[in-house]
Amino acid sequence: MDLILVNLIDGLVTGLLLFMLSAGLTLIFSMMGVLNFAHASFYMLGAYFAFQISLFFGFWMGLLIAPLIVGVLGAGVERYGLRRVHQYGHVPELIFTFGLALLIEELVQFLWGKNQMPYDIPEVLQFTAFAIAGNSIPAYKIFMIFVSVGIFIALLYILTRTRVGMIIQAALSYPRTVEALGHNVPLVFMGVFGVGTALAGVAGVIAGPVLGTFPGMAFLLGSIVFVTIVIGGLGSLWGALVASLLIGWITTFAAAYNIAFADILMAIGFTMPEDLDDSALRDLWTLTLPQIGPILPYLLMVLILVLRPQGLFGKRDA
Numbered sequence: 234m235d236l237i238l239v240n241l242i243d244g245l246v247t248g249l250l251l252f253m254l255s256a257g258l259t260l261i262f263s264m265m266g267v268l269n270f271a272h273a274s275f276y277m278l279g280a281y282f283a284f285q286i287s288l289f290f291g292f293w294m295g296l297l298i299a300p301l302i303v304g305v306l307g308a309g310v311e312r313y314g315l316r317r318v319h320q321y322g323h324v325p326e327l328i329f330t331f332g333l334a335l336l337i338e339e340l341v342q343f344l345w346g347k348n349q350m351p352y353d354i355p356e357v358l359q360f361t362a363f364a365i366a367g368n369s370i371p372a373y374k375i376f377m378i379f380v381s382v383g384i385f386i387a388l389l390y391i392l393t394r395t396r397v398g399m400i401i402q403a404a405l406s407y408p409r410t411v412e413a414l415g416h417n418v419p420l421v422f423m424g425v426f427g428v429g430t431a432l433a434g435v436a437g438v439i440a441g442p443v444l445g446t447f448p449g450m451a452f453l454l455g456s457i458v459f460v461t462i463v464i465g466g467l468g469s470l471w472g473a474l475v476a477s478l479l480i481g482w483i484t485t486f487a488a489a490y491n492i493a494f495a496d497i498l499m500a501i502g503f504t505m506p507e508d509l510d511d512s513a514l515r516d517l518w519t520l521t522l523p524q525i526g527p528i529l530p531y532l533l534m535v536l537i538l539v540l541r542p543q544g545l546f547g548k549r550d551a
Contacts, residue, residue, distance in 0.1 A: 239368045240489050241482070246374045248481025249381030253436035254454060255461040255473045256388060257429025260401070262467055265422055267315060268323065270330040273455035274337040275430040279303045279437025280446040281341055284352040292355035292442075300434035307430025311423045334451065342448050350446040377439050384435065388470055401425060460534045466547020475545055480530045487526030493519065 258272045282302050283295030290298075310333065318325040354373045361369040392398035404411045404421050412418045437450075444450065461480060465472025537544060 236368075236489065238365050239370070240485050242370055242374065244482035244485035245478065246377050246481070247485055248478035249378060249385075250436055250440050251454070251457065251461055251481060252474050252477035253381055253384060253432050254458050255465070255477055256385070256470060257425075257432040258458055259462040259465065259468060259470070259473045260425050261429045262462055265315075265319070265426070266323065267319070268327050268330065268459075270327065270455070271310075271334040271337060272330075272430070272433055273451040273458060274334045275303050275307055276433040276437040276440075276454065277341060277448070277451040278306070278337065279434030280352065280441030280450065281345055281350070281437075282434070283438040283441060284350050284446055287352065296435075296438050299438050300431045303434030303437075304427045304431030307433075308423050308427030310430075311426035315426070316419065316422075334455075338448055338451065345448075347448055350441075352441045352446040354442045373443065377443075380435070380439055384432065385470075385474060392470060457530060460530050462544075464530075464534050464537050464544055466544025469544070469546035472544055472546030479533070483529050483533065484526055487522050487529055490522055492522040 254273065254276055258269060261267055261269055261272075279299050282299035283292070286295035286298055314329060314333070315326060318329050354371075358371075358373045358376055360372050362372040362375045363370055390398075392402060400411060400416055401421060404416075404418055408418050411421075441450075444453075457480065461476045462473060464479070465474070465476030
């Protein structure tokens with residue numbers, strides 16, 4: 234039971250971190266139809282900018298300033314890059330964002346090198362919040378949870394209780410109508426893109442000290458973000474949250490329990506044939522849960538697409 238509680242907390246931290254990445258992307262994807270392969274690169278920029286700022290002004294100023302810089306860069310990318318190629322269709326957009334991701338990675342390596350940066354947890358949070366049966370829960374993880382929950386509440390309030398949020402939600406499905414009513418839809422697109430990339434920057438700022446700040450950090454989370462928004466449903470903030478938590482807990486629990494795949498199959502009624510000669514099938518039978526854990530989110534995505542193509546909370550097919 235104690236191990237379950239620890240894994241629940243770890244999965245919650247992972248899921249909420251993933252939510253901050255996917256929340257902005259799900260709005261961008263559903264509003265503009267842009268497959269922004271560079272979204273995780275803005276997450277990486279947030280970590281590197283925060284590290285650089287923290288060298289002079291400390292962690293807290295990095296947490297405040299780095300996402301703003303990333304958001305401004307994201308808005309500039311939409312205004313002077315994506316807006317120009319958007320009229321030519323999805324393929325040019327894909328090529329543009331993919332090339333942008335490569336460019337950002339090369340710039341990061343040129344400016345900061347290929348080694349991991351010494352971006353550490355602030356001293357004020359370097360203590361144990363509480364312990365569960367000898368397993369300590371760092372205060373920084375609790376801080377990450379509060380930041381993520383605060384961002385979710387703020388986004389939910391803005392999208393559902395403010396005039397700006399109503400315009401954004403209307404522009405998701407009826408951009409021509411919103412424009413006919415006198416609203417500047419391109420400005421809305423630019424603002425949403427900037428806010429989405431700023432959220433990715435926040436995720437990078439708070440994840441950098443824990444997961445490491447290095448040039449490959451964008452690649453590690455790049456694909457799983459798209460899996461999240463497909464599972465949750467395009468344009469749904471609640472869907473992004475639920476899907477992120479599901480993925481966080483699935484991967485955390487899978488890594489924590491060394492259960493053989495054969496035991497799982499036998500528990501649901503399958504038995505290994507005695508005359509099994511195929512080496513690939515024998516290898517599959519001997520796999521353990523930690524080994525298949527990284528592909529579980531993708532299997533969940535396939536299952537969701539088969540049973541509910543619009544995602545858990547989406548209103549249109551992914």
